[in-house]
Amino acid sequence: MQTTRFARFGIALGAAALAVGAIAGPALARDPAYEAARAAGKVGEKMDGYIGIVGSGDADLRKMVDDINIKRKAVYAQKAQEQHATVEQYAFTSGCLLISQTKPGEKYQAPDGSWKTRGAGAPERDSRCP
Amino acid sequence: MNSPRLTHLHPPARSERMTADGMRQGQSGRRARRAAAMLVLGATMPAGCISVNAPDKPIVIELNINITQEVIYRLAEDASNTIQSNPDIF
Numbered sequence: 001m002q003t004t005r006f007a008r009f010g011i012a013l014g015a016a017a018l019a020v021g022a023i024a025g026p027a028l029a030r031d032p033a034y035e036a037a038r039a040a041g042k043v044g045e046k047m048d049g050y051i052g053i054v055g056s057g058d059a060d061l062r063k064m065v066d067d068i069n070i071k072r073k074a075v076y077a078q079k080a081q082e083q084h085a086t087v088e089q090y091a092f093t094s095g096c097l098l099i100s101q102t103k104p105g106e107k108y109q110a111p112d113g114s115w116k117t118r119g120a121g122a123p124e125r126d127s128r129c130p
Numbered sequence: 131m132n133s134p135r136l137t138h139l140h141p142p143a144r145s146e147r148m149t150a151d152g153m154r155q156g157q158s159g160r161r162a163r164r165a166a167a168m169l170v171l172g173a174t175m176p177a178g179c180i181s182v183n184a185p186d187k188p189i190v191i192e193l194n195i196n197i198t199q200e201v202i203y204r205l206a207e208d209a210s211n212t213i214q215s216n217p218d219i220f
Contacts, residue, residue, distance in 0.1 A: 029217055071219045079212050085205055092197045093205040097213060098220060128199040130206045 033064060044107025044115050045098045047126060049076065049091030054107045054115050096129035 030038075037043045043065060046052045050069045053061055072094075073087065080090035099108045102118040110116045110124040213220045 031218065068219050071216075075212060075216055075219065079208060083205055083208055085201060086196060089197050089201050090205055090209060093202045094209045094213060094220075096202060097206065097210055101213070128197065128202050130203050 031064075034068065037061060037064065038106050041105065041107045041117060044109060045095065045102055046109045047092065047095050047099070047111065048088070049093070049095035049098065052109065092126075093130075096125055099123050099125055099129075 029035075034043075041054055042057065042061060043051045044054045050072055051065055053065055057065075073091070076091045076094065077087050080087045083090065100123065102108050102123060104118050104120055106118050107115050108118055108123050111126050116124060
């Protein structure tokens with residue numbers, strides 16, 4: 001009797017955890033504000049694998065950028081550990097790929113550190129990028 | 131056997147150094163000389179110091195030194211998968 005009750009409690013707890021997991025799980029697309037900031041060239045992809053603010057920006061934009069970069073860093077850290085690499089190495093590799101994946105009109109950081117607008121052609125990337 | 135006349139006419143030991151009091155004074159004299167030497171050393175120290183001035187250009191630390199092309203190529207496939215599976219933050 002006691003064990004059955006415990007088992008039921010355990011199942012309920014598991015279900016609750018699953019429900020919370022589903023809510024807090026990764027979203028499937030970019031936040032509209034993030035998408036709009038990218039399209040407007042207010043944020044750009046940096047060489048180091050994080051996004052940066054192009055120009056002065058405001059408090060809301062800074063908060064959004066920080067939020068995304070913190071999440072990126074968490075993912076980089078976990079994956080870097082799995083791959084026996086440093087967070088910086090993993091982030092930089094991702095930065096190479098993310099700059100390649102920018103759409104025309106979006107901003108990215110060139111090897112000299114300046115912001116460039118992605119054109120139709122290939123972006124300027126670090127010589128080490130694959 | 132006090133016969134100073136045998137050699138020269140030396141005055142009896144009157145130097146303070148040779149007396150018990152003199153010994154103490156001699157020691158303090160040595161100490162004073164040492165202190166004076168230290169003072170001189172201290173005074174000449176600034177001339178021997180290395181002065182460090184802040185550079186007028188910002189200090190750029192090259193953090194990418196560990197990121198070799200070899201490592202990037204090794205991680206590229208996994209990083210690509212990571213980007214695809216986290217479309218909300220990339």
